[in-house]
Amino acid sequence: xxxxxxxxxxxxxxxxxxxxxxxxxxxxxxxxxxxxxxxxxxxxxxxxxxxxxxxxxxxxxxxxxxxxxxxxxxxxxxxxxxxxxxxxxxxxxxxxxxxxxxxxxxxxxxxxxxxxxxxxxxxxxxxxxxxxxxxxxxxxxxxxxxxxxxxxxxxxxxxxxxxxxxxxxxxxxxxxxxxxxxxxxxxxxxxxxxxxxxxxxxxxxxxxxxxxxxxxxxxxxxxxxxxxxxxxxxxxxxxxxxxxxxxxxxxxxxxxxxxxxxxxxxxxxxxxxxxxxxxxxxxxxxxxxxxxxxxxxxxxxxxxxxxxxxxxxxxxxxxxxxxxxxxxxxxxxxxxxxxxxxxxxxxxxxxxxxxxxxxxxxxxxxxxxxxxxxxxxxxxxxxxxxxxxxxxxxxxxxxxxxxxxxxxxxxxxxxxxxxxxxxxxxxxxxxxxxxxxxxxxxxxxxxxxxxxxxxxxxxxxxxxxxxxxxxxxxxxxxxxxxxxxxxxxxxxxxxxxxxxxxxxxx
Numbered sequence: 001x002x003x004x005x006x007x008x009x010x011x012x013x014x015x016x017x018x019x020x021x022x023x024x025x026x027x028x029x030x031x032x033x034x035x036x037x038x039x040x041x042x043x044x045x046x047x048x049x050x051x052x053x054x055x056x057x058x059x060x061x062x063x064x065x066x067x068x069x070x071x072x073x074x075x076x077x078x079x080x081x082x083x084x085x086x087x088x089x090x091x092x093x094x095x096x097x098x099x100x101x102x103x104x105x106x107x108x109x110x111x112x113x114x115x116x117x118x119x120x121x122x123x124x125x126x127x128x129x130x131x132x133x134x135x136x137x138x139x140x141x142x143x144x145x146x147x148x149x150x151x152x153x154x155x156x157x158x159x160x161x162x163x164x165x166x167x168x169x170x171x172x173x174x175x176x177x178x179x180x181x182x183x184x185x186x187x188x189x190x191x192x193x194x195x196x197x198x199x200x201x202x203x204x205x206x207x208x209x210x211x212x213x214x215x216x217x218x219x220x221x222x223x224x225x226x227x228x229x230x231x232x233x234x235x236x237x238x239x240x241x242x243x244x245x246x247x248x249x250x251x252x253x254x255x256x257x258x259x260x261x262x263x264x265x266x267x268x269x270x271x272x273x274x275x276x277x278x279x280x281x282x283x284x285x286x287x288x289x290x291x292x293x294x295x296x297x298x299x300x301x302x303x304x305x306x307x308x309x310x311x312x313x314x315x316x317x318x319x320x321x322x323x324x325x326x327x328x329x330x331x332x333x334x335x336x337x338x339x340x341x342x343x344x345x346x347x348x349x350x351x352x353x354x355x356x357x358x359x360x361x362x363x364x365x366x367x368x369x370x371x372x373x374x375x376x377x378x379x380x381x382x383x384x385x386x387x388x389x390x391x392x393x394x395x396x397x398x399x400x401x402x403x404x405x406x407x408x409x410x411x412x413x414x415x416x417x418x419x420x421x422x423x424x425x426x427x428x429x430x431x432x433x434x435x436x437x438x439x440x441x442x443x444x445x446x447x448x449x450x451x452x453x454x455x456x457x458x459x460x461x462x463x464x465x466x467x468x469x470x471x472x473x474x475x476x477x478x479x480x481x482x483x484x485x486x487x488x489x490x491x492x493x494x495x496x497x498x499x500x501x502x503x504x505x506x
Contacts, residue, residue, distance in 0.1 A: 011067065011070070012067045012068045012110065012113060013067060014066070014067045014143070015107035015108075015109040015110050016065065017064050017066045017101060017105075017110060017144075018062070018063055018101045018105045019059060019061070019102060020060075020101060020103050021060065021061070022056055022059065023037070023054050023055065023056060024054070024057065024066070024099060025055075025099070025101075025102060026053045026054070026055060026122060026124075027052040027097075027100075028090050028093070028096065028097050028120070029051035029052070029093065030098070032051050033183065034048030034049035035048055035175075035179040037054050038169060038172070039175050039179070040171050040172070040173070041088075041157060042086050042157075042162070042166070043084065043162070043163055043166035043168075044085070044086040044124055044163065045086045045087075045124050045157065047088050047291070049291065050091040050287075050290065050291035051090050051092065053090065053122065055099075055144055057126070057144070058129030058130045058142055059130070059131060059135070060132060061132070062132055064142040064143065064144060065141050065143045065144070066110060066143070066145070066146070068097065068099065068115075068148060069146070070113070070114070070116075070148050070149070073150075075147060079125065081127070082126060082127045083126060083127045083128070083129060083163050084125070084127075084129070084161055085125050085126075085159075085161035086123070086157065086158065087122060087123035087158060087160055088156075088157035089119055089121055089122075089154050090119070091118075091119060091290060092115055092117060092118065092120045093117060093118070093205060093287065093288070095114060095115060095117040096112040096113065097115045097120070097122075098110060098111045098113065099111075113148075116149070117205060118206070118208070118287060119151045119152060119153070119154060119208055119287060119290065120149065120150055122147070122148050123147040123160065124144060124145075125143075125144065125146075125147070126145075127140075127143055128140050128141065128142045129163070152209065153209045153210070153211045154210045154211065154294050173295075173299060173302065175308070176298075176299075177295055177298070177299035177308050178309040180292035180299075180309075181296060181313075182309055182312065184227075184292050184293075185227055185229075185313075202286075202287060207267075207283075207286060208286075208287050208290050209281055209283045209285070209290075210280075210281070210282040210290050210297065211282075212279070212280045212298065212301060213278070214278050214301055215276065215277035216278070217273070217278055218278050218301045219304070220234065220242050220269060220280065220300075221304060222235060222236045222242060225307070227249070227309070227313065228249065228252075228314075228316075229248065229249050229252040229253060229257040229258055229317075230247070230258065230262070231249045231250075232244060233245050233246075234269070237268075240270055240271050241268060241269070241271075242268075242271075243266050243267075243268060243269075244266060244282065245267075246263055253313075253314065253317040255321050255324035262289065263285070265284070267285050268283045269282050269283075280297060338359070339356060339359045340359045340360045340361075340363035340366075344359070347370075347476070348366070348370055348476070351474075352477075353472075353477050354480055354481045357484050358480050358483060361498070362487075362498050362502075365498060365501060365505070366480065369483065369505065370476060372505065374475045374476075377476050377479040378478065380482070380483065381470055381475065381481075382482075384482040384501065385407065385467045385470055385482045385486065387497065388463040388466035388482070388485060388486035388490075389404060389463060389467060391486075391489055391493070392436075392460045392463035393435075393436040393438070394435065394436075394460060397432065397434055399432075400467065403470075407467075413471045417467065417470075417471055418468075418471040422464070422465075422471075425464060425468065426461070429461065429464055437458065438459045439457060439458060439459055440456065440462065440489065440491025441454050441456055441491050442454070442455045442456070442462075442488065442491070457488075459489055462488045462489045463485065469485065487501075
């Protein structure tokens with residue numbers, strides 16, 4: 001059992017608490033997901049999850065008085081000065097407990113009350129629970145008092161003192177077991193916290209024990225407990241002991257099986273038989289899992305062989321599979337649009353240059369270039385660069401002609417072509433009086449509308465990147481980029497150039 005805080009023995013003052021729909025919340029982990037009300041509990045409290053319960057009031061909407069008392073241990077006797085008393089176990093990793101109205105209103109005295117860290121038992125007392133339609137000014141205010149003490153075992157909720165005027169309703173253990181299993185399985189839950197998500201507050205807390213008792217004989221079946229893409233393996237150690245361990249299912253049903261297990265450490269289940277019945281102790285479990293495991297054991301002991309979560313898991317898997325297929329189909333359509341057909345190899349898709357642009361311009365040509373051996377790819381790059389320089393009137397400009405000759409001879413280009421993206425070469429292109437200055441049309445298609453736009457661009461600036469592409473150490477990237485930029489430099493004669501390129505690559 002974890003050490004009690006210095007504040008144990010604390011008692012808050014009576015505080016005014018506004019309730020709605022006859023409810024208020026008690027929680028130790030803000031923001032934690034919980035099961036629905038009217039699933040587990042009685043006329044006074046409903047357990048919502050490992051760290052949350054809901055108190056039930058007589059008044060529908062209005063104020064009650066509430067306070068919290070932190071005790072060094074369980075009360076020695078039941079206080080008969082109350083109309084109803086019920087209790088449950090909560091997981092409190094941070095050592096703070098809050099009481100708030102259903103709509104979020106609270107009082108400072110009931111917010112972040114210091115309580116023991118780890119498992120705590122919360123006993124709720126209530127009196128004068130009258131609905132406002134029958135309450136008079138002479139009636140005392142409705143009061144709720146919470147007693148809190150540390151425990152080391154997760155025990156089920158229980159009614160300590162039943163209200164004679166209680167409204168009867170039936171708990172839903174199968175629905176609770178469904179919630180418990182789904183909360184343990186680490187699958188995305190639309191932003192709400194999963195029981196598989198560890199809290200920063202619990203790293204130093206010890207593992208705990210889940211305890212369940214039955215007056216009649218029960219058995220713990222060994223084998224596999226199915227949970228979608230996961231499974232619990234129950235292996236016999238001896239006559240009264242079973243090992244519980246999480247594992248991946250033999251046949252996953254979700255498109256993306258979980259990468260982690262709810263708990264990567266096995267735990268031990270012991271079943272003992274005494275004069276008063278059978279007691280099950282599940283030892284060494286994570287504190288945040290204790291409540292859910294207790295609910296699962298209630299299902300396994302009382303309805304062996306019944307797994308109420310399976311239908312939901314299968315439905316979720318079918319929905320996830322359908323969604324994954326829809327996403328895959330949309331991605332395939334998008335990639336087909338981007339690549340002018342089926343996506344090419346991973347190598348081409350990983351290029352940072354003009355592979356996509358050339359694919360949309362002439363996809364068969366891209367495939368032909370990829371299929372070439374490296375030496376021919378390098379030759380294609382040089383061929384395309386020379387054709388680009390020729391059409392732009394740059395082939396006989398001395399410094400450009402020298403660069404072409406160096407590239408074709410396998411010599412590196414000068415720094416002006418390779419450093420800072422060829423900035424120096426662009427500047428020289430603009431300032432050299434021997435360089436001609438002409439324009440060509442650049443046509444861009446808009447697939448969504450089927451229309452195209454035409455812009456006139458500087459032909460020599462459009463051609464120079466074909467030469468700069470020769471600096472790339474990857475012959476495939478160099479060939480693709482050089483061919484694409486050469487096609488742009490040809491303007492309206494682009495198709496003629498592409499025809500020549502396809503003929504050259506036969």
